[in-house]
Amino acid sequence: MKKLRAILLLILTGGISPVAQAQKSMNELDPGKSPDYPRVNMAPWYEVDPNWPQQPDEFQSGDVPGIAVDAKDQIYVFTRSTPPIQVYTPAGELVRSWGEDSIATAHHLKIDDDGNIWVADIGLHVVRKFSPEGKVLQTIGTPGVPGDDETHFDKPTDMAIAANGDIFIADGYGNNRIVHCDKDGNFVKAWGSLGTGPLQFSLPHAIAIDSAGQLYVADRNNARVMIYNQAGKLVDSWDNIIVPWGFWVTPEDHIWVCGASPMPWREDPDYPGAPLSCPPKDQVLMKFTTKGKLLQLWTIPKGADGKEQPGEVNWLHALALDSKGNIYVGDIIGKRAQKFIRRD
DSSP states (O other), rough: OHHHHHHHHHHHTTTHHHHHHHHHHTSSSSSOOOOOOOOOSOOOOOEETTTTTTOOOTTTOOOEEEEEETOOOOEEEESSSSSSSSEOTTOEEEEEETTTOSSSSEEEEEEEETTTEEEEETTTEEEEEOOOOEEEEEEOOTTOOOSSSBOOOOOOOOOEETTTTTEEETTTEEEEEEEEEEEEOOEEEOOOOSSSTTBBBBBBBEEEEOOOOOOOEEEEGGGGEEEEESSSEEEEEEEEEEEEEEEOTTTTEEEEEEEOOOOOOOTTTTTTOOOOOSSOOOOEEEEEEEOOOHHHHHHHOOOOTTTHHHHHTTEEEEEOOTOOOOEEEETTTTEEEEEEEEEE
16 A cells, blocks of 8 residues: 555656656657658659740630640630630740631630641530631531531530541530531531430530540540540440540540549539539549550649639640640630640
8 A cells, every 4th residue: 555655646746657658668769760762753743834825915814615736836725705716836925816707605626637727616506627827617517506406516515536537526515415527517427415324425525536536525524534436336434533624635645634533513603503513623634545544643723713823723624735745724714724844
């Protein structure tokens, strides 16, 4: 009993507690050594060029849903402003602009192997082919008249041009189908309907084609990328990886996809009735092989509405790469195009 009272007295008068004694023993352990880690960046990264592009003061700012790079590394910016098509050098200098008299509401833009410019116009419900200087060469669909048949579209979102000149159109916002036309714009066939099944779409928001002629469809609301052959047969599906908004295919057949990571539907009072990921919870770019293997992932900070800073995006809609691997992006709420310089 005396011994117990002595121990209690030791504790109460500030003696070393059992916990403190244990801590002391832990502190006396050999901490080991931390190696001198090689400070080498093993993965590429990207740094925004805050001065790109050098947009003339008289140009209006607007949503940038489309962007593409031609064989000369000239960047075509497709915007819902005036002028709708603006062409810049990699250094950001304006080359030319056009489209005020022939484009209503921009969506995606593509450049074919001959250097012609293709646009999806959701305001006129058409797909149009232009010369690089802006001359209208071809119109597919009935301007200003929406519909769901062989000669009408309802807010088409994108197009992909095959090596033989055939055109595959994502008739996305209104009809949820893919339309195949020959090089002269004549209807060949269509496939798809609204739904979540393996042969259905819920907003086919973009379409791309690789060197083998395989088609990639951004089935946005279903959070998947659908792959088809040109006969409309489903070849593969990349599910639950990204909410896809836009594509870019490199000469090496790397399939770049931009958008947001998968997320649930939500109703934002600022954007009532908007599709999935409006607003997105994050902003991602992914590079895949044609077999769906993820090769690279890059995230860009999402900016706050009206407070976006250089290097942030807000509703990332489109991307393109130049011959040096630099990335160009266009967003909707941020209302701008930006250049991200590749660093190794």
